[in-house]
Amino acid sequence: MRFPFYARPNIVIALLVVVLSLLILPDFSSAAPTFANAVTNGIVNIPLLKEASGIAASRNNPGVLWTENDSGNAAVVYAIDSQGRNLGTYALPGNTDNEDIGIGPGPITNISYLYVTDIGDNTPDRANIAIYQVPEPAVYFWKTNTPVANRAMRGMRTITLTYPDGPHNAEAEFTDPVTGDWFVLTKDSPNNIYTAPKSSLDNLNNIQLTFVRALNFKKPNGADISPLGNEILVRQEDFAQIFLRTNGQSISSVFSEPSNGIPVVGTAAGEPNGEAIGFDFYGGGYFTVSDSEPTGVQPLYYFARKSFDGPTPPRLLVSEASDWKYLANGSDQGTAWRSAGFADGSWSTSLAQFGYGDGDEQTVVSYGGNANNKFITTYFRKTFTATNVNRIANLTLKLVAADGALVYLNGMAVAAVNLTNDAPYNATATNTPAALRDTWQSFAINPHTLVEGTNILAAEVHLSAITATNLSYDLQLVATDAPFITSLSRPTNQAQLLIVGSSNSPTTIETSTDFITWTNLGSLLLTNGAGIFLDSKATNFNLRCYRASRAIP
Numbered sequence: 322m323r324f325p326f327y328a329r330p331n332i333v334i335a336l337l338v339v340v341l342s343l344l345i346l347p348d349f350s351s352a353a354p355t356f357a358n359a360v361t362n363g364i365v366n367i368p369l370l371k372e373a374s375g376i377a378a379s380r381n382n383p384g385v386l387w388t389e390n391d392s393g394n395a396a397v398v399y400a401i402d403s404q405g406r407n408l409g410t411y412a413l414p415g416n417t418d419n420e421d422i423g424i425g426p427g428p429i430t431n432i433s434y435l436y437v438t439d440i441g442d443n444t445p446d447r448a449n450i451a452i453y454q455v456p457e458p459a460v461y462f463w464k465t466n467t468p469v470a471n472r473a474m475r476g477m478r479t480i481t482l483t484y485p486d487g488p489h490n491a492e493a494e495f496t497d498p499v500t501g502d503w504f505v506l507t508k509d510s511p512n513n514i515y516t517a518p519k520s521s522l523d524n525l526n527n528i529q530l531t532f533v534r535a536l537n538f539k540k541p542n543g544a545d546i547s548p549l550g551n552e553i554l555v556r557q558e559d560f561a562q563i564f565l566r567t568n569g570q571s572i573s574s575v576f577s578e579p580s581n582g583i584p585v586v587g588t589a590a591g592e593p594n595g596e597a598i599g600f601d602f603y604g605g606g607y608f609t610v611s612d613s614e615p616t617g618v619q620p621l622y623y624f625a626r627k628s629f630d631g632p633t634p635p636r637l638l639v640s641e642a643s644d645w646k647y648l649a650n651g652s653d654q655g656t657a658w659r660s661a662g663f664a665d666g667s668w669s670t671s672l673a674q675f676g677y678g679d680g681d682e683q684t685v686v687s688y689g690g691n692a693n694n695k696f697i698t699t700y701f702r703k704t705f706t707a708t709n710v711n712r713i714a715n716l717t718l719k720l721v722a723a724d725g726a727l728v729y730l731n732g733m734a735v736a737a738v739n740l741t742n743d744a745p746y747n748a749t750a751t752n753t754p755a756a757l758r759d760t761w762q763s764f765a766i767n768p769h770t771l772v773e774g775t776n777i778l779a780a781e782v783h784l785s786a787i788t789a790t791n792l793s794y795d796l797q798l799v800a801t802d803a804p805f806i807t808s809l810s811r812p813t814n815q816a817q818l819l820i821v822g823s824s825n826s827p828t829t830i831e832t833s834t835d836f837i838t839w840t841n842l843g844s845l846l847l848t849n850g851a852g853i854f855l856d857s858k859a860t861n862f863n864l865r866c867y868r869a870s871r872a873i874p
Contacts, residue, residue, distance in 0.1 A: 353581035354552065354563060355628045356606060362623040363404030365610065370399055370617050373610045374441075374492065375422035376597035380433045380548060381719055381761040381797075382460045383602060383637065386621075388610065389437055392418035397471060398437055400460045403601075403608075405621040408460050409469025413437055413453050414479050420596070421543060424457065425496025425503070428523040431763045433457045435474075438494045440505055445488040452480040452503065454522070456760040459674065459721050459795065461642050463683060476756020481527045482517060489513070492596060493544035493555060497572060504533070504572055506544055506555065512536040514576060534573045538562060538580075542596040542612075547604035549632060549872055554607060555580075556598045559587040585609055586622055604872075605631045629844035632872040633826035638707055639778065639798040641719075642673050642683060645703045649686040651696035653746045658700060659729040659779040665702050674721060675701070675782075678791035681759060686792065694787050698746050701780045701794060712822065713768040714803035719761045723793040724785035725750020730798075731776055736764040740783060752785040758793060768800070804828045804847065804869040816859035820869050821851045830854050833866045 365373070372390045379385040384403045396416035400408040413419070418441025427434035439451040455477040460469075482505075493506040501519030506512065515530040522528070543556045553564040553575060562580035566572075586592035586609065594613035601607065606625040646668040648654070657663050671684040688695035707713075718736050720726060725739030734742050739751040782794045804822035811817070820828055826847045831839040845852045859865055 352628065352630070353565065354583075354626060354630050356583050356624045357627050358584050359586050359609070359622040359624055361620040362608070363402075363406065363621045364618065365401060365405035365621050366618045367399060367401070367407050368617040369395065371615055372612050373614070373619075374420050374596045374612045375438075375543065376599040376608050376610055377422045377424050377435070377545065378599055378602040378608070379457060379460065380424055380602055381457060381763070383641070384462065385460045386599070386608060387422050387424075387435060388597060389413075389419045389422050390416070391420050391441055391612065392416065398422065398435070400469070401621075402462060402465065403621070403623075406465045407468045408462070408464045409472060411458070411469065411472050411474045413474075414477060415439060415451065415453075417447070417451075418442065420492040421494045423495050423545065423599075425498055426501040426519070427454060427456070429456070429757070432757065432760060433763075434496075436494070436496050436503065438505070440491040440494060442488055442490045445490045445509060447488050449481050449483045450491070450505075451482065452522075454478045454480055456756050458759045459641070459681070459761055461674070461681075461683070463642065469681075475758060475760075476754070478526065480517075480522060480525075483527075483529050484515060485529055485532060489515075493541040495544050495546040495553065497546060497550055498548060499550040502572070505530070506536055506538070506541045508540050508542060512538060512541065514572070516572070534576060536576060543598040545599045545607070547600050548602070549604055551872065552600075552604065554583070554598050554600065556585055556595070556609070558593075558595050559585065559589075561585045561598060583607075584624060591620070592622065603632050603634050605634065629827035629846045630829070631827055633802070633823045635717075636713075636800040636802060636823065637797065638776075638800055639703065639705050639796060641795055641797050643703070644670055644672050645675070645701045646670055647675060647684075647686060647702075648700040649688070649696060651689055651698075654700055655746075658702065659777075660732050661704075661775065661777045663702070668700075668702065673795040674793060675699070675795070676723070676791065676793040679759060679793060682793070688792070692788075695784060695789065697749060697784050697787065699782050699792065699794070701778075701782070701796075703778045703796075705776055705778065705798070706774060707771050707776050707800070708773065709802070710768070710771040710773050712802045712805060713771065713800045715801040716766040716768040716771065717799045718764045718766050719797040719799065720764065721759060721761055721793050721795040722780075722782055723753040723758045723791055724789060725753070725783040726794065727781050728796070729779045730766065730770045731772060732779075733770050735766045735770060738762065739785075744783070746781070748783060749787075750783040750785050758791060761797070771800075802826070804871055806867060806869050809867075811859070814857065814860045816856040816865070816867075818854045818856070818867060818869075819851065820845065820847060820854060822847045822869075822871070823850065826871055828852070828869050828871045830856075831868050831870070832856065833868075834864055836866060839868065
């Protein structure tokens with residue numbers, strides 16, 4: 322039996338109404354998240370990465386982390402995997418003192434941006450500081466064999482910022498994923514918080530910061546905010562705190578409330594001058610690295626969440642760099658190629674990213690025999706299996722496409738980039754801006770487009786001209802599941818709820834008598850996708866409602 326759910330931003334909820342009574346509503350307060358002590362997730366062995374002062378997990382490249390050196394080192398940012406292996410270096414405009422790095426929204430709504438922050442000022446005497454903001458490029462694990470070397474990142478902006486009350490030294494910052502506002506936490510005394518609003522960041526290259534409030538944390542040297550925006554980490558060398566945020570709460574209000582301690586390794590245990598701290602890609606745990614490792618060889622530490630209050634990893638239905646069928650012969654395939662029954666046995670098979678002209682392709686496709694008269698359209702197809710599709714609450718398609726693309730899921734049009742939905746096979750696309758040629762664009766898709774079992778994705782990628790020099794294509798399909806209350810029984814003086822959802826997902830159970838005021842009963846980990854929750858306060862036969870929810874990244 323499936324019960325209906327409803328969605329609100331970043332929350333998926335299952336709802337069950339039962340006739341049970343409540344003699345006394347239990348008074349549960351929200352407990353602070355808890356995290357396990359560090360485990361070594363891998364070893365960073367990059368000789369030039371000696372002063373890693375920030376770390377941020379990619380939202381679009383699963384398992385990829387970004388980090389950077391501070392002053393006195395090359396103006397580059399490093400991409401590493403979650404085991405510490407080098408995936409490449411990417412050039413930056415400068416490094417007066419790059420102290421932290423983060424991920425956040427930017428001018429284009431369906432793009433994830435890197436924020437490399439040149440904010441250090443030990444003296445302090447800098448007239449201004451800077452953010453290097455850039456659309457996050459696609460990065461691939463197969464690059465561990467041949468890491469990218471000092472590649473320029475397209476669409477880089479230098480945003481110059483000035484404090485309203487003179488220079489400050491700072492090493493900690495984050496971009497609010499809810500509002501898009503940027504915050505910097507100063508290290509000199511007194512410790513303060515300043516902000517630049519998203520409206521200014523999107524439109525101006527010179528911004529005066531605004532004072533937010535005094536910070537009750539001495540000398541912060543690293544910070545990060547969760548992908549949902551509901552938790553903020555702030556660290557010093559030997560200790561760290563987590564600040565909790567409720568729906569609609571301002572950042573100023575968050576930092577006016579008490580925080581809770583979380584573990585870091587610290588100097589004595591082998592992480593000298595630890596500055597970097599960053600959530601993993603979905604906000605379940607966090608990573609740290611040291612800022613003082615002269616050999617460039619050091620552990621990459623990970624701290625897993627122990628409490629059942631975090632989000633659940635999304636379900637990857639189609640991964641980046643996966644295998645696809647493709648056809649590059651300049652033909653008109655009509656519309657039949659979009660359907661499941663189409664015979665594609667004669668098409669080629671290989672691994673994404675596909676394309677030519679950029680140097681980041683895993684598979685180079687043909688454009689024909691004439692560089693001045695290239696095939697306009699290249700076709701791609703992929704079958705994949707989806708199970709328990711009735712539990713999927715959100716479905717996101719992530720696409721790298723240049724110059725234009727039309728994407729179909731089970732024959733239904735689900736995404737269009739630089740093309741109209743009815744574009745013919747030989748239509749040229751609007752030219753993709755250079756800044757977006759190798760970044761993931763995200764599109765929300767109706768989950769009901771999926772079917773149980775075998776599904777088919779089909780995409781056509783169009784050039785902007787027959788003389789275009791570049792073509793790119795890759796695609797991810799990511800699902801998030803809602804928990805469902807599938808049955809309820811009533812042993813003596815209690816209610817027993819059977820809940821199903823994503824395997825090992827933390828799920829919160831609440832109760833209400835009026836659908837307006839909800840009381841938190843506790844949390845449950847859905848081991849192997851199911852769990853039983855007991856409400857010992859349900860003792861008589863009056864109206865009592867339940868809902869199960871979990872956060873989604």
